[in-house]
Amino acid sequence: MRQLSTKATCNSHGQDSSYFLGWQEYEKNPYDEVRNPKGIIQMGLAENQLSFDLLESWLTENPDAAGFKRGGESIFRELALFQDYHGLPDFKKALVEFMAETRGNKVSFNPNHLVLTAGATSANETLMFCLAEAGEAFLLPTPYYPGFDRDLKWRTGVEIVPIHCTSSNDFQITESALEEAYQEAHKRNLRVKGVLVTNPSNPLGTTMSRSELNLLINFITAKNIHLISDEIYSGTVFRSPGFVSVMEVLKDRNCDNTQVWNRVHIVYSLSKDLGLPGFRVGAIYSNDEMVVAAATKMSSFGLVSSQTQYLLSALLSDKKFTKNYLSENQKRLEQRHKMLVRGLRKAGISCLESNAGLFCWVDMRHLLRSNTFDAEMDLWKKIVYAVGLNISPGHSCHCAEPGWFRVCFANMSEKTLNLAMQRLKAFVVDSTAKLNNHHSSKNSKRKSSPKWVFRLLSRDCHRDRESDER
Amino acid sequence: MAIEIDDHQQPSVELSKVAVSETHGEDSPYFAGWKAYDEDPYHELNNPLGVIQMGLAENQVSFDLLEEYLEKHSEASSWGKGASGFRENALFQDYHGLKSFRKAMASFMEQIRGGRVKFDPERIVLTAGATAANELLTFILADPSDALLVPTPYYPGFDRDLRWRTGVKIVPIHCESSNNFQITPEALEAAYSNAEAMNIKVRGVLITNPSNPLGATIQRSVLEEIFDFVTRKNIHLVSDEIYSGSVFSPTEFVSVAEILEARKFKDSERVHIVYSLSKDLGLPGFRVGTIYSYNDKVVTTARRMSSFTLISSQTQHLLASMLSNKAFTENYIKINRERLRKRYEMIIEGLRSAGIECLKGNAGLFCWMNLSPLLDEPTREGELALWNSMLHEVKLNISPGSSCHCSEPGWFRVCFANMSELTLQVALKRIHIFMEQLRSSTLASNQDYSGCRFLVLQVARQPI
Numbered sequence: 001m002r003q004l005s006t007k008a009t010c011n012s013h014g015q016d017s018s019y020f021l022g023w024q025e026y027e028k029n030p031y032d033e034v035r036n037p038k039g040i041i042q043m044g045l046a047e048n049q050l051s052f053d054l055l056e057s058w059l060t061e062n063p064d065a066a067g068f069k070r071g072g073e074s075i076f077r078e079l080a081l082f083q084d085y086h087g088l089p090d091f092k093k094a095l096v097e098f099m100a101e102t103r104g105n106k107v108s109f110n111p112n113h114l115v116l117t118a119g120a121t122s123a124n125e126t127l128m129f130c131l132a133e134a135g136e137a138f139l140l141p142t143p144y145y146p147g148f149d150r151d152l153k154w155r156t157g158v159e160i161v162p163i164h165c166t167s168s169n170d171f172q173i174t175e176s177a178l179e180e181a182y183q184e185a186h187k188r189n190l191r192v193k194g195v196l197v198t199n200p201s202n203p204l205g206t207t208m209s210r211s212e213l214n215l216l217i218n219f220i221t222a223k224n225i226h227l228i229s230d231e232i233y234s235g236t237v238f239r240s241p242g243f244v245s246v247m248e249v250l251k252d253r254n255c256d257n258t259q260v261w262n263r264v265h266i267v268y269s270l271s272k273d274l275g276l277p278g279f280r281v282g283a284i285y286s287n288d289e290m291v292v293a294a295a296t297k298m299s300s301f302g303l304v305s306s307q308t309q310y311l312l313s314a315l316l317s318d319k320k321f322t323k324n325y326l327s328e329n330q331k332r333l334e335q336r337h338k339m340l341v342r343g344l345r346k347a348g349i350s351c352l353e354s355n356a357g358l359f360c361w362v363d364m365r366h367l368l369r370s371n372t373f374d375a376e377m378d379l380w381k382k383i384v385y386a387v388g389l390n391i392s393p394g395h396s397c398h399c400a401e402p403g404w405f406r407v408c409f410a411n412m413s414e415k416t417l418n419l420a421m422q423r424l425k426a427f428v429v430d431s432t433a434k435l436n437n438h439h440s441s442k443n444s445k446r447k448s449s450p451k452w453v454f455r456l457l458s459r460d461c462h463r464d465r466e467s468d469e470r
Numbered sequence: 471m472a473i474e475i476d477d478h479q480q481p482s483v484e485l486s487k488v489a490v491s492e493t494h495g496e497d498s499p500y501f502a503g504w505k506a507y508d509e510d511p512y513h514e515l516n517n518p519l520g521v522i523q524m525g526l527a528e529n530q531v532s533f534d535l536l537e538e539y540l541e542k543h544s545e546a547s548s549w550g551k552g553a554s555g556f557r558e559n560a561l562f563q564d565y566h567g568l569k570s571f572r573k574a575m576a577s578f579m580e581q582i583r584g585g586r587v588k589f590d591p592e593r594i595v596l597t598a599g600a601t602a603a604n605e606l607l608t609f610i611l612a613d614p615s616d617a618l619l620v621p622t623p624y625y626p627g628f629d630r631d632l633r634w635r636t637g638v639k640i641v642p643i644h645c646e647s648s649n650n651f652q653i654t655p656e657a658l659e660a661a662y663s664n665a666e667a668m669n670i671k672v673r674g675v676l677i678t679n680p681s682n683p684l685g686a687t688i689q690r691s692v693l694e695e696i697f698d699f700v701t702r703k704n705i706h707l708v709s710d711e712i713y714s715g716s717v718f719s720p721t722e723f724v725s726v727a728e729i730l731e732a733r734k735f736k737d738s739e740r741v742h743i744v745y746s747l748s749k750d751l752g753l754p755g756f757r758v759g760t761i762y763s764y765n766d767k768v769v770t771t772a773r774r775m776s777s778f779t780l781i782s783s784q785t786q787h788l789l790a791s792m793l794s795n796k797a798f799t800e801n802y803i804k805i806n807r808e809r810l811r812k813r814y815e816m817i818i819e820g821l822r823s824a825g826i827e828c829l830k831g832n833a834g835l836f837c838w839m840n841l842s843p844l845l846d847e848p849t850r851e852g853e854l855a856l857w858n859s860m861l862h863e864v865k866l867n868i869s870p871g872s873s874c875h876c877s878e879p880g881w882f883r884v885c886f887a888n889m890s891e892l893t894l895q896v897a898l899k900r901i902h903i904f905m906e907q908l909r910s911s912t913l914a915s916n917q918d919y920s921g922c923r924f925l926v927l928q929v930a931r932q933p934i
Contacts, residue, residue, distance in 0.1 A: 004610055004611060004767060004768065004771065005612055005613045005673075006613050007609055008609075008610040008767070008771045047561060052556065052560070055556065055560070056557075059548075059549075059556065063548070066548055066549075066784075067540075067548070068540065068547065076533070076537050076540065077530070077537070079755055080533065080536070080752060080753045080754070080755050080756065081528060081530070081752070081754060081755055082755040083748075083754040083755045118598050118779050119563075119780065121777055121778055122778045125778055129486060129488050129489070129635055130485055130486055130488070131485060131486055131489070132486055133486050133488075134614075150777070151777075151778075154775075155609055155635075271563075275560060275561070276560045277560075277561060277563040278559055278560050278563045279560065279782045279783060279784055280563070280598070280782050280783075290485055290489070291485065291489070294485065294489035294490070298635070300599075300601050300630075300631075301601060301602045301635075301778070301779055302598050302778055303598055303599065303757050304757075304782065305598075305755070305756050305757050305781065305782035305784065306755030307755070307782065307784060307785050307788065308782040308785065311784065
């Protein structure tokens, strides 16, 4: 009887999937320009490392913020004692204003409707606890962030039913896909409590169109369910079309203070836009006071450090800084994105046209030996072991079509990105050559399998790995 | 094609049962007292007649030591001149936690226990506060509708932390004043049988040592009995030791870790310790909690689950620096203990001279006060009536024993470390006057306390 709970012994933490496997391989053999130039380059980590210099110079110019001082006076004691789950008022005010700024100030947010949580990981789980019972379901468009399998399901017992999206229309959500998902849930005897979308999308890197958003609002209105819009990448939109938040569409439809207004909830975080995943700053925004009240109490289980709240309230209250940061960060992301796209093209690889995020959704279907997920896994292994790039296979994102991969571009230097592109090109050229040789010599003896195939067969890696990166 | 309105759904979409339940416990008197305080808070100059907060177990007596450390060690709250310091810290979200911080934490926990035990940093799992640690352990050790046995009286927050989202139940281990509320083997067995009778599966025992609200350490022999009990029943033992650094004398605290080491770790995989810096260091705002488990599977699982409640890397960096400075920590532990002891002696003496006895305590930020002789009737209602008067007439927010699930009415938890000495003296003066009024014949025989307020507040205007 001493054994652990069902939750402790199940696999819903999801850490046995290939997504985490790639990391493990990376950890064993990480690329380093000087010490390990042949190592694996990490392209599976959606981090934003492009704009730290802007943060660092702000910190140097504003030493009080990290030094527990306000106007030169120490407020250490006050902060050390501050554990009110309503959050530091100055911080919430600065955060909602920042959120409005990233939405072109087309919407505004009430700080009293914002709940702070230790990262978006915590925010998403908390919303599940608030909106659904164990055994109920949320619909999620595929492909989606692999971490959702853990965040939404593990301790809550909530189920995810996929809304299948395909490349035929650039993976946009359609009415029929929504209906199909809803019926699928019904068939599985799962009561649907809502839809959760990530906008801008991870892993697609695209913003949702107004028509998609309208479609979603129509759907949740008709089905009388919730909509969670995870907008953690909203500050990473670097190209048109710009970012349209679901709140903006609701406003345009004059939905303020209607029932559906109360069923739309936003998740935000500073992990991607500001590149601060270590600081654990997430938020839930809801127009429903009951949700706000329940989520606020639940946030006791994952409050944001008051030390960090204070630092960031000073940072985000500096409007000159935020304005400059947002525009500069976007420029740099755009440039990196271009670099990756160009590099891929040179290797004969295309990707989904995108305007946001820290990654591209790359089309490698033409490199698959067959249109299957097995072939995708084989290709992925080749790329990890033989090419030395850790990228995320579409299957781990529940993509309905094999051959797509998420490739990150903002978590390394330009030089490293270039090297990655060179390696990829070499691999493609080599593969194509092999393929041509194979076709042209039908009567040649069968080649023995390359060494890497045998290496792949021993997958004894059980090293744990942090999995909060998206 | 229009989207069909679905007939099968209910007309309105409710929130989850968890969201609308009251298991968060925030409607209890424990929280009502805070409300009254918030509405009329005492301030020495601006509001000398306001409510004095004695329901908040905060440690405010040693901040100067922390502030001094920060003045001398600016590197703790900054990231140095090199570019990589900030970047690395800002990116660090590994749920293993900063290694330097785990090491510092392990070493700090060892120092608190006088070096009598060793802690392995690899077994430390970090969480955003002990609140999160306790909930997390409950998720791991028990399934919904299972139970944990918890000795009464206990911290009111457990009702939320252990039960709310987990669906796990608490079955009380009743303790009584006749033996100073110590846990007995009989009480343990009774609680277990009680659960069995209700068809509830018991997964573990959760103790707080030193105890909140008793303000006393658990004796070694009792710890041995508890450990034997959980071993016999083959269940877990969670020891919440968040007040371990607040024991007034360096030798009076025995951690369950010491019991395990003495037994050469036999059966230790059932034991898990919870710790936090909220009480000993007075840093509740920084959200620093830990789970120390002797069970590998629990460590691994807890670590993964901690993704939902990681400690800010900025804060880990600060505390790694502070807690790895042995000279600082040794001095802090020593001085903090002395100051808390002094405060404790002040309040005990003050209460005694007012004719009020408390449980003999030796730790914590509060004392367990016995007002049962003052009760109108020896019931929960009688206790709440008295509590209400203390709050509205004497203007002191103290915590009624019933909110701690105490089986005997009339006990109250009174905090002493969350205010200045001056404020404590004002509070004691008010209590003094209140008690004098009760004893004198000016009050009606039905013990109407409302006449006290005028007198109590009169006194408050006079210099101490």
